[in-house]
Amino acid sequence: MCNACLPTPTQTEKTDLFADRLLDMLNQGALALMVSIGHRTGLIDTLAELPPANAQTIAGHAGLEERYVREWLGAVVAGGIVAYAADSGHYHLPAAHAALLTRAATPNNIAVFAQYIGMLGNVEDRVVDCFRNGGGVAYEHFTRFNEVMSEDSGQTVLAALDEHILPLVSGLEQRLHRGVRVLDVGCGRGLALLHLAASYPNSRFVGFDLSATALHQAREQARELGLHNVTFEQRDLTGFDSQVNCEEFDLITAFDAIHDQADPQSVLNGIQLALRVGGTFLMQDIRASSYLENNLEHPIAPLLYTISTMHCMTVSLAQGGAGLGTMWGEELATRMLHQAGFDHVEVMQLEHDFQNDFYVTHKQPGEPRLQ
Numbered sequence: 157m158c159n160a161c162l163p164t165p166t167q168t169e170k171t172d173l174f175a176d177r178l179l180d181m182l183n184q185g186a187l188a189l190m191v192s193i194g195h196r197t198g199l200i201d202t203l204a205e206l207p208p209a210n211a212q213t214i215a216g217h218a219g220l221e222e223r224y225v226r227e228w229l230g231a232v233v234a235g236g237i238v239a240y241a242a243d244s245g246h247y248h249l250p251a252a253h254a255a256l257l258t259r260a261a262t263p264n265n266i267a268v269f270a271q272y273i274g275m276l277g278n279v280e281d282r283v284v285d286c287f288r289n290g291g292g293v294a295y296e297h298f299t300r301f302n303e304v305m306s307e308d309s310g311q312t313v314l315a316a317l318d319e320h321i322l323p324l325v326s327g328l329e330q331r332l333h334r335g336v337r338v339l340d341v342g343c344g345r346g347l348a349l350l351h352l353a354a355s356y357p358n359s360r361f362v363g364f365d366l367s368a369t370a371l372h373q374a375r376e377q378a379r380e381l382g383l384h385n386v387t388f389e390q391r392d393l394t395g396f397d398s399q400v401n402c403e404e405f406d407l408i409t410a411f412d413a414i415h416d417q418a419d420p421q422s423v424l425n426g427i428q429l430a431l432r433v434g435g436t437f438l439m440q441d442i443r444a445s446s447y448l449e450n451n452l453e454h455p456i457a458p459l460l461y462t463i464s465t466m467h468c469m470t471v472s473l474a475q476g477g478a479g480l481g482t483m484w485g486e487e488l489a490t491r492m493l494h495q496a497g498f499d500h501v502e503v504m505q506l507e508h509d510f511q512n513d514f515y516v517t518h519k520q521p522g523e524p525r526l527q
Contacts, residue, residue, distance in 0.1 A: 187235040188273040190228060191257065195267035199228065203238065204254040208246035263315035268307045272459075275300050276466040283466055292474030295366060298467060302370040305412075306345045312512060313411050313440065314347050318355070320506050324514055325436055328407070332356040336406035339364065339430065341423065342413025346374030346388055353378070353386035362405075364391040394418045394475065396426030403432045410439045412512075415484045416468050418477025424496035431519040437498065439489075439515040443505065446485030455510060457483075486513055493517060 165173070194200040202218040211229055215222035229247050233240040237257075239248045249257070257267045275298065282293045295301075313321065322328050332338075335358035340349045343363030353361045363386070365371055371388045378386050391399075394417070408427050417423045427437055442460060444451055451457045464482035473479040480488070486503055493501045498517040505513060 183235065185273065186231065187237065188270045190231045190235070191237070191267050191270040192274050193228060194232065195257075195265075195270065199225065200249065200254075200257050200267060201259055203247065203249035204258045204260070208241065208244070208248040210245045211247065214247060263311040265311060268304070268311055269459075271300070271304045271307070272463060275304055276463065279466060279470075283470060286470060286473070290473075292470040292472065292477075292479070293467075294474040295471050298471075301467070302344055302367055302373070306347060306370075306373075309344065309347055309411060312509065314351060316506060316509065317348060317351060320508075321438075321440070321514065324504050325438060325516055328436065331406065332359050335359050337404065338362070338407045338409070339405045341393065341408060341410040341427065342366075342416065343370075343374065343388065344413075345370045346377065346386070348409065348411060349386055349388075350374065350377055350381065350383065353383045354381060357385060359385065361386040363388045364393065366390065366392055393423050393426070394477070396423045397429060398422075398426075400426045400430040402429050403435075404430050406432055406435045408435070408437050410437075410441075412440055412442070414439060414489075415441060415480045415482060416471055418472050418475035420472075420478055420480055421492055421495065424492055424498075428497040428519065433519050433521050435519045437515075437517050437519075439493075440512050441484075441489060441515070442482050443511060443513040444483045444485045446483075446487040446489075451483065451485075489513075489515065 191200070197218060197220055199214070199218050199220065202214060206214065206217060209217075211226040212222050214229070215225040218225065229238060229240075232238040233247065237249075237253060239250055240246070241248075255261050256264055259265060262268075278299065279293050279297055282297060286292055322332075332352070333356060335356075338349075338352065338359055338361045340346070340361070340363045343349055343365045344367070346363050346365075349361045349363045352359070363371075363374060365374075365388070368390055371390055374388045378388070393399075396419075408431055410423075410427070414420050414423060431437060444454060444457075444460065454460070460482050467482075469479045469481035472481075490501050490503065493515065499520060501515055501517045503513050503515055
């Protein structure tokens with residue numbers, strides 16, 4: 157039967173269909189919290205390692221309270237994540253599900269991203285106040301942000317750094333082996349820099365970030381690894397273009413960091429100034445368009461706009477900033493890079509990564525230097 161011949165749904169039928177969708181939304185949101193708890197407590201990893209077992213055995217292996225484990229199992233069984241055999245009372249995590257939910261599944265562990273739901277829920281009251289009164293929620297109110305972002309970065313950046321990201325820039329690995337000066341803007345806990353510093357001892361690495369907590373973790377890790385070619389500095393990058401020493405670095409990286417800044421244009425301007433002629437700026441950011449209508453088919457657009465509302469945009473606005481948000485998009489990012497003085501910008505994607513774009517640009521001889 158042709159579509160034109162099908163009966164048009166009545167208003168009541170449309171409402172019923174939307175009601176079903178809303179109920180599904182509530183169930184899926186609840187399951188996201190349960191997956192986050194399962195990840196944080198190690199329950200999901202425990203289930204993946206055990207043969208089918210009862211709640212008491214699972215709780216014992218995980219070192220957790222059985223009553224809580226049993227109720228959690230009720231949610232994930234009802235949600236189709238964990239299998240349950242009523243005759244034996246045994247629970248089992250199917251291998252197909254473990255392949256997307258365990259630490260062993262990295263970089264494909266979706267449980268890492270489920271943590272954003274609970275973390276962002278902690279600031280809901282503050283964000284609601286911003287809706288009514290303006291302003292933003294300051295960085296320090298996100299108590300687990302650096303921890304979660306570090307795990308996220310470990311999957312999206314660190315896991316792909318050697319095999320996929322560095323090769324995007326021709327000859328970069330050889331330059332790193334010979335020895336160059338590298339800056340990572342918005343380095344967080346420094347996972348990427350620590351890895352690079354260990355891999356390329358002839359190069360020197362510096363990380364800038366606003367968070368003292370994240371930088372303490374980075375310095376401790378560098379000390380434990382015995383790395384002497386990496387340092388970390390607490391820096392507010394607002395007005396970065398007036399802070400930097402000109403032509404100081406051969407490579408500057410920014411992994412999912414520029415759109416959070418209070419003044420992202422000044423940061424990009426400062427990066428252009430800080431690069432030596434022939435130097436490279438490598439920026440990873442969310443793959444999206446600057447125009448809503450172009451993002452409607454994006455597989456995680458609702459999640460990304462939510463993260464933007466609840467973190468990226470509001471953190472910038474709390475500093476009196478631009479509030480670009482997570483979904484600032486390729487068009488605006490490219491335009492701002494050009495405004496910073498980068499005439500030639502290449503936007504690349506990795507086949508396995510639907511979430512990120514990688515912007516590569518080089519400081520050309522004779523390229524305008526912003527003053």
